[in-house]
Amino acid sequence: MNARRLLVVIDEMEVGGSQRQVVHLLTNLDRSYWTPELVYFREHSFLIDKLEHAGVKVHHIPKRGRFDLGFFLTLARVLRGGRYDIVHAFSLTAELWTLLALWLMRQPPPFVGSIRGLYLRQSKAFWWVKRFVLSRSAAIISNSAAGADVAERLAGNVRVAIDVIGNGVPIPERISADARNALRARIAVPEDRVCALFVGRLVEQKNVRCLLDAMAALPVAKRPWLVLAGDGPLRAGLAAHAEAIGVHAQVAFLGERGDATALMQAADFLILPSHEEGLSNALLEAMAAGCPVIASAVGGNPELIEHEQTGLLFPDDDRAALAMCMSRLVGDSELRQKLSRQARAHAERQHSISALVAATQSVYARCIESATVRALPQRQALDSSRHT
Incomplete structure (x- = not known):
């Protein structure tokens, strides 16, 4: 079986909690089944070096200003050319622009949205965009039950159950x-x-x-x-x-x-x-x-x-x-x-990293299987039209 192509998209890669989880996930996926890549927009850090050292392909697509046509077209080109089986975005900016770019594709891959906090201090505009994102996600992963509860209450119109997958963390050896x-x-x-x-x-x-x-x-x-x-x-x-x-x-x-x-x-x-x-x-x-x-x-x-x-x-x-x-x-x-x-x-x-990876891979596999099932009638209809 060919490895499934996964793309993770995140706004910035400065040293932070979500960024560390991205690194834990992408460097510990089963490479016999997944080929992971990353797109980020800004803030290079040593975490990028860790990904590249582990053999993860990294795309840096700089975003200059709120509306950057060149950035958007480059992102759309990467999404189209990568032939990804699934795309997972880790921040609101990444979610929004990735979804818009996927709309340009005839058959976009399943999109996974994220809840990485409570967002209690965010504006109405934030929640308008978040509702847009979550309502168009094939799956939604929250790193806490509290975050999932807030999103279900404030976002509304969430058409899929939210998967709660706690963060994973390496267990270090004790020091002398x-x-x-x-x-x-x-x-x-x-x-x-x-x-x-x-x-x-x-x-x-x-x-x-x-x-x-x-x-x-x-x-x-x-x-x-x-x-x-x-x-x-x-x-x-x-x-x-x-x-x-x-x-x-x-x-x-x-x-x-x-x-x-x-x-x-x-x-x-x-x-x-x-x-x-x-x-x-x-x-x-x-x-x-x-x-x-x-x-x-x-x-x-x-x-x-x-x-x-x-x-x-x-x-x-x-x-x-x-x-x-x-x-x-x-x-x-x-x-x-x-x-x-x-x-x-x-x-x-x-909270082992193996538990984080196993649970996340399960969500990805479910989304891909569901997308494949939905695509079968379209393919059958296309085949029928070719033979008439």
């Missing part, structure tokens, strides 16, 4: 105490301090300001050493806020990093104070690394974390509750060890 101490020294964590970690974009959604405010609410002696791994438009403002509230001496801004897993293994716990999450890669990766987690009880976070068992949850934007969670983990090494063991075990059982 010497390696852990060496990394802590490289990022300048004082030897006598408990280290808290945030990994993610410095944007409003992640609510890092609440984390800084929670630090300020703790006595200096009970504050962790806080490491922020990530970049974004709020970095300068957050640094200024940390200084204004008197916590800058205990906060380190590392910028974007390619060694998030190692940082999680070196830290004593991770904090995710987001206003909104689908199914967070940062949480999953930390749990898989055996790093205890504290997270806001929003979106898909409660799907991952059982409070007091695999992590700690606090109400959204409640800096006092977050400060209490931080204080508990700073002062209780036994609790940290318990959460570490149980979080890693949960990630191994429920």
Whole structure:
């Protein structure tokens, strides 16, 4: 049997949760059955290098401005020339332009739409476009039950059942105490301090300001050493806020990093104070690394974390509750060890990359089979007309 040709389309390939899931998926598909390719529009990162190193063909189609005719025609040409069996888009911009380009084809392949978050703060225009996309999808994959529920409520007119497939995460080998101490020294964590970690974009959604405010609410002696791994438009403002509230001496801004897993293994716990999450890669990766987690009880976070068992949850934007969670983990090494063991075990059982790939391949195969069945009457009619 010839391998099925799969194209994944995404707007940007900067380092983020959806982008990491794309890499996990495309580099772990069964190559005896699938030939994967990727189209992206902007923001090259080391993730592209990983795909190309794994033998995945990558198309970069730059998009300049909101309406770019050259970009659209190039995308349509790639879709037409690739003779793909199925196309899966991972972001709204990618979904919209891919669907429009597929309309130019006489027999387009099945299209799979995505739900990668809750989108609660999005505009009416966003939801108009999302409804258009979802109503024309052969399948829809959501990475959380919370995201699927929101989409069904706000999008409406969804003609197919939404498949919930949780993110997958590699389970890293444990690092030695010497390696852990060496990394802590490289990022300048004082030897006598408990280290808290945030990994993610410095944007409003992640609510890092609440984390800084929670630090300020703790006595200096009970504050962790806080490491922020990530970049974004709020970095300068957050640094200024940390200084204004008197916590800058205990906060380190590392910028974007390619060694998030190692940082999680070196830290004593991770904090995710987001206003909104689908199914967070940062949480999953930390749990898989055996790093205890504290997270806001929003979106898909409660799907991952059982409070007091695999992590700690606090109400959204409640800096006092977050400060209490931080204080508990700073002062209780036994609790940290318990959460570490149980979080890693949960990630191994429920969120392996093999489970992600198997479930996604099943959706793709179902769509292709359904499209083949629908195409048979058309082919039979065409054959009949040729013989009359």
